[in-house]
Structures are given as structure tokens and as C-alpha cells.
Amino acid sequence: MTTPTSTEIPFLELHEVSTLIRTRQLSSREVTEAMLERIDSLEPRLQAFATVMAESALAEADRADSLLDRGNWLGDLHGVPVAVKDLANTHDAPTGAGTTIHADFRPDFDATVVARLRTAGAVILGKLRLTEGAFAGHHPDLPTPVNPWDADAWSGVSSSGSGVATAAGLCFAALGSDTGGSIRLPSSVNGVTGLKPTWGRVSRHGIFALAPSLDHIGPMTRSSRDAAIVLRAIAGHDPADPTSSLEPVPDYPQTLRVDGAPVVGFDRKLAEEHFDAATNEMLEDTIETVTDLGWRVLEVETPGFEAAAKEWTALCGVETAGVHSETYPDRADEYGPDLSGLIAIGRGLSAVDYHRLLESRRDFTGRMRILMADIDLLLLPGIGVGSPTIAQMANLGSDEKLFAAVTVPTAPIDNCGMPSITLPAGFTERGTPLAAQFVGGDLTEPLVLAAGHAFQQVTDFHTRHPAG
Template sequence: MSTTATPTDLHFLQLHEISHLIRTRALSSREVTEAMLARIDALEPALQSFATVMAETALAEADRADALSARGDWLGDLHGVPVAVKDLANTHDAPTGAGTTVHADYQPDSDATVVARLRRAGAVVLGKLRLTEGAFTGHHPDLPTPVNPWDSATWSGVSSSGSGVATAGGLCFGSLGSDTGGSIRLPSAANGVTGLKPTWGRVSRHGIFGLAPSLDHIGPMTRSARDAAIVLEAIAGHDPLDPTSSLEATHSYSNRLSLERAPLVGFDRELAHTHFDEATNAMLESTIEVLTDLGWRVVEVATPGLTEAAAEWTALCGVETAGVHADTYPARAEEYGPDLSGLIEIGRGLSAVDYHRLLESRRAFTGRMRELMSDVDLLLLPGIGVGSPTIEQMAELATDPKLFTAVTVPTAPIDSCGMPSLTLPAGSTDRGTPLAAQFVAGDFKEQLVLAAGHAFQQATDFHTRHPEGLNS
């Protein structure tokens, strides 16, 4: 995009592109923010991605960014860039409802660490994005469900669906999501955006409404791996307010997007052919062709019990979720929707002995995954094991074991072992909706998955495609 761009044609730019326009003062942050707020006003009634639009504070933040620019102060690539955050991250200037009705009026007195870090980096927070109830699988029946901008009959993903829809629909230049069983990766795949699930502990969870704390990850959802790197730089790192956050050193991720060597990629073809549908397998094979053309070596591997880890995930999650909601469930059970209350009941019904067995199984699985990742640089999986499922298909998720396995096998186990993963657009269905691949790496190798994703996106154009009919 040239520097003659106007605020009316910028909504599908990548974050680093809009950052350049603001830094060179081709456009002011206020101009960009006003344009995005106007676009939200125009499209939000159809897309339903925002729980709260924070127009007044966003414009004030844009003015502050412009004032800093005017005196020569530059805070980095997020300076003056409008983003949005999932409505489970505390904000001192807007409620945090976490997709619930029971907490709908909760007003925090401080920001979550990730929000504070975004603001410290100069980002403009446009608002809070819708999510499923308590960040589990289903939206509360009394609250709207975000609509996939590619096709209203296509599933928009689970918990971080608002983040996926807003980013894909051009309502923000990037967003924050959370991932406990796949909730960054599934909405990223469904909406055709790039989603990074960092290593567990890489990003602080302080001020985040939890689903299952030992499984919860916070990460960026953007339009490219380069943009995800920019956001990760701002939010990653140890936080004294979250003692579980890692002391592992962070990096200037966006400045290290060149691969040091061609990666060795593992692919479990038997797993794919057993559990994933035809469209997904065709996308994976075409992805392998791209990787081979890039000079990467793809080898067949046997993954260590992904189906078993996926099957055990619900009970593990349920126990922790029951603990998170102990103050309001069962005391206010009538205010809960069926999906979240069902998960809590599973957790409340599990014996200590059964839970102990699940923890032992999780530890063993994590060890086997670490062993696998010591032999390869990356593991290739799909973002979803069912190619761009429809809302009608996903209505059967809880009652169709084959569908449940196809959806959860590529995602939930990677939360259980806590490894970093990047989901990125990698194809399209015959109806024009997105398909996505996923790169998994060893612990704290975010730099590798981001560089790999960047290389893939330099060789393909899937991430530059956008939903039609959304120009306002």
C-alpha cells in the first residue's frame, strides 16, 4: 500500500504495514482509529465480534500516540496501532464478562498484564471481543455468537471466535486470544488468520479469567507470522504478578524471522488419514509440497498418543474449571449455559484417584512429545481436522465421537504438553472458506515457529486473502 492511502482502504492491511504508515506520519493514529471505529459501527451488527467497543478511550490513546510521535518519541511497531483483546483479559476502563452472564458486570480496577503491556507498547485498544461462556466450547444462550465473515453458515471457532472474526473481518489489526484446548488455533483456522499459541508460561496469565489454569495460554491472532511476532514481543516475558510465568529469556521475535537452516518437519500420515477429512488431508499434502519446494525435509513420524491425550483433556479441564467457578457454581447454577455447567459437573464428579491417573497420563504424554520434538524441528498438523466445518456440522460435536476426535486431536494435546504452535492459512475449500496448517515446536521455540510461518507465508498468498463483501 502506498503512502497516499486513505483511512477508508486500510482495514485489511497487516499490522506492520499500518505501523509503517503511522510511523512515517502518512496517517495519524487518530485517523486510523476513527476509520476502524466507523468500520466496527458498520459491520458489527452483522459480525457480532465485540462485547464492548471502547471508542472514547481508544481515541484518547490514539491522541497520546500522535502526541508522542509529534515530539519524536516512538514506542515500537505497536505505536498507535488499533488492536482488540478477548473479553477475559481484565481492563480497568471496561467490564470483563468472560462470555458469561454471571460475571457480566464485573469491572476490574486494573489491567491484565498482557493489556498493560500492549498499552505500554503504544497500542490502541479498540474494545473487548466476544468469547464462548467461560472460554469453553459453547456461547451462553443469552449472548450473541460471532459470525464467520467468510460465510455466515460456517463455524467461527470456539472460545476466541470474536478475536478470529474481528481480525479476519478488518475490525482490528490484531487481537489477543486464549487457548486451553484449541481456542486460538481453531478460530484462526476457521476465520483464515494467523494464530500463535506460545509455550505455557511464556505469556503472563495475571488478570486473565481462567478456564483451566494449567492449560491456559494467551497469544496473538493476526494476519501474518510477522505481525504475531510483533505482538508476542510486547506481551511475552516473566511477570512477578504471575509466579507461573517463565524466567526463560524472550527475544526480538520480529527481527529474527530468517531461518538459520532448513527445518526437519515430522508428519504423522497415518494419524492424518485415520482421523482427518479429505479436504484437510489434501491441504496437508499441498503444504508438504510447499515445504519441500522451500528445501525443508519432511519425514514421517509416529505421534505419541495424541488421540488418547485428546480424549483425556475434557476431564482434566473440567476439574480445574470447577475450581475456577467454585464461588458461583453451584450457588448460581441457573445462570450458566449447558456447555459450561456440563464441564463443571464432569470436574466435580471426578474422584481424586481418577484425577491422579489423568495427571500421570498427561506427564507421560508430555515426556513422549518432548522426545519426539528432540528428533524433529517442527511437527505438521492441521489447524482443524475437519476442513472448514459448518455450524450445522459442529452442532453434533458433543454427540459425534469421530467429529470430536477430528477437531480435538490436532489442538488439545498441544495444550496438555504446553508446546508452542502457529496456525496459519494454507488453502481454501470449494466454497471459498479457509483451511489451515499448524506448526508445533519444542518448548520456548516460538522464534522457530514464527520464522517457519514467515517463510511459508513468503512462498504462499493464503494469508493475504480476505472475505469478500465486507467493504464499508
């Protein structure tokens, strides 16, 4: 490929800029400087970063270039500028987790995912803003990231900074976390590709938890191919996280091929009951696209998604109350209303109530495994309401229909821990993004990523970017 100009660099895909750095058409320092200049220009408006780590990023870029000078190439992330959600520990920058209580916390070690990115040669540009404690709302004393497609459009929940930064060309990939949809929802509304791996596929060591048994760490990128590159770097067992999977890590970028004709399940009744017209039109277009690819679409009945989505809040609340037991209720006045409300729900449940929720979750997970035994992928939207506005989302807690549209496609997949990929799949009449989601069975990331790649080979939604 020809060497891009400084204005073209920010919207390259990760694998493209990787090739340019490896072949010495661009240095890591040149790319990093271009990204830092763009951050400096757009960050006052977009508010995606909690901390910009310019000095250390340039030092890492210089080290990457020096290694290449000596003939040492560390892989596809070598010298590529990325950013991480500000709930992942970094030894050289604060980790505030979207709170004011922990705003000045300086860990003395990197989260495993951060350490693995650095080992792979990535340049860490900074820490990305998130909602308070990775729940639903931003702390009232902290900025909210702005959707680069439309300032009036919602930028998503917890990983909103990651979605905004990736979409706006402020990094080539970001790490996000997903407990109830927080990789998939910001990916959907910001028009980027988000991968939620199988629970345990990626270590959670050094991650500020929202609800440990629901938390997933994964990449937010411009394409499925890029997500495969990042996942290969961060996945794998970690002795510091005994819940991490012992299964070997496939070479995900080398398995981006769909063999045969996968069976895609689609619950039309679920879609008609819970998702809006723009979303359903996008889903029908997606079905047409995958049918043209030779895949078989099978109508299925999903196992109690609405009930699972409703139960998610209480399940999350109990675990969140445990996470915050050292600071809540003693410092309750320093919490915002959304996170304190969730903790109150968790603290108010009895052991019997929680037991019933766990039994229901196990039942739902079992029924999902039965469903996935009959299909290869389940098609859902990334969010069931097309690119909602900030004004609409202000009613999320009181509007049952809106709550279902947002949570039904996302929270149940965290309950069962299965992997899924969210893909740009259309646009609203306002020109804001719509997204489809492919869910796979446990540890089927190779298929999920390959499906996303196949879809993106015949569509161009992921190649479009917001103006400015």
C-alpha cells in the same frame, strides 16, 4: 508504500500500518477513526465485540500522535488499533468472560498483557466476544460471532470474536486464549494467523481462567510477522504470575529467518485416520510447499494424540470446577449447558481418577519431548475437518469422529504446553479457509514464527480477505 484510502486501511497488516503511522503518512487518530467506522458498520452483523471502547481508543490515539509530535516512538505497536478478548481485565471497561454472571464485573486493574500492549503504544479498540467462560459454547443469552467468510460456517470456539474481528478488518491484531484449541480453531476457520506460545511464556495475571495449567494467551493476526510483533510486547516474566517463564524474551521480529533445512515431522497415519479429505489435501499441499523451501519432511508416529484429546476434557473439567467454585453450583441456573456440563464432569471425578489423568498427561508430555528432540517442527492441521458448518458442529458432543477431527490436532498440544502457529493454507470448495499448524518444542517461538513467515513468503492465503 503509498498512502491507502480509508477503505484499504482495515486490511493492512499490522507492520504496514505501523510504518504509515511512524512516518506520519497516517495519524493514529485517522486509522482509529477508520476502524471504528468499520466496526460501526459491520458489528451489527458480525457480533465480534462485547464492548467497543470508542472514546478511550480515540484518546489513546491522540496520545500516540502527541508522542510522535515530540519525537517519541514506542515501537511497532505505537498508535496501532488492536482488540482484546473479553477475559483479559481492563480497568476502563467490563470484563465479562462470556458469562452473564460476570457481565458487569469492572476490574480496577489491567491484565498484564493489556498493560504491556498499552505500554507499547497500542490503541485498545474494545473487548471481543468469547464462549461462556472460554469453554466450548456461547451462553444462550449472548450473541455468537458470525464467520465473515460465510454466515453458515462455524466461527470457532472461545476466541471466536478475536478470529472474526481480525479476519473482517475490525482490528489489526487481537489477543486470544487457548486451553484446548481456542486460538488455533478460530484462526483456522476465520483465515487468520494464530500463535499459541509455550505455556508460561506469556503472563496469565488478570485473565479469567478456564483451566490454569492449560491456559495460554497469544496473538491472532494477519501474518506471522505481525504475531512476532505482538508476542514481543506481551511475553516475559511477570512477578504477578509466578508460573511465567524466567527465560529472556527474544526480539521475535528480528529472528524471522529459518537457518538451514528444518526437519518437519508428519504423522500420515494420524492424518488418514482422523482428518477429512479437504484437510488432508491441504496438508499434502503444505508438504509440497515446505519441500520446495528446502525443508526435510520426515514421517513420524505421534504419541497417543487421540487418547490425549479424550483425556483433555476431564483434565479441563477438574480445573474449571475449581475456578467456578464460588458460583457453581449455587448459581447453576445462570450457566449455559456447555460450561455447566464441563464443571459437572470435573466435580464428578475422584482423586484417584484425577491422579491417573495427571500421570497420563506427564507421560504424554515426556513422549512429545522425545519426539521433538528428533524433529524441528510437527505438521498438523489447525482443525481436522475443513471449515465445518454451524449445523455440523451442533453434533460435536455426540459425533466421536467429528470430536476427534476437531480436538486431536489441538488439545494435545495444550496438554504438553508446546508452542504452535496456525497459518491460512488453502480454501474449501465453498471458498472458506483451511489452515496448517506448525508445532515446536518448548520455547522455540523464534523457529515457529520464522517457519510461519517463510511459508507466508511463498504463499498468499493470508493475504486474502472475506468480502464486505
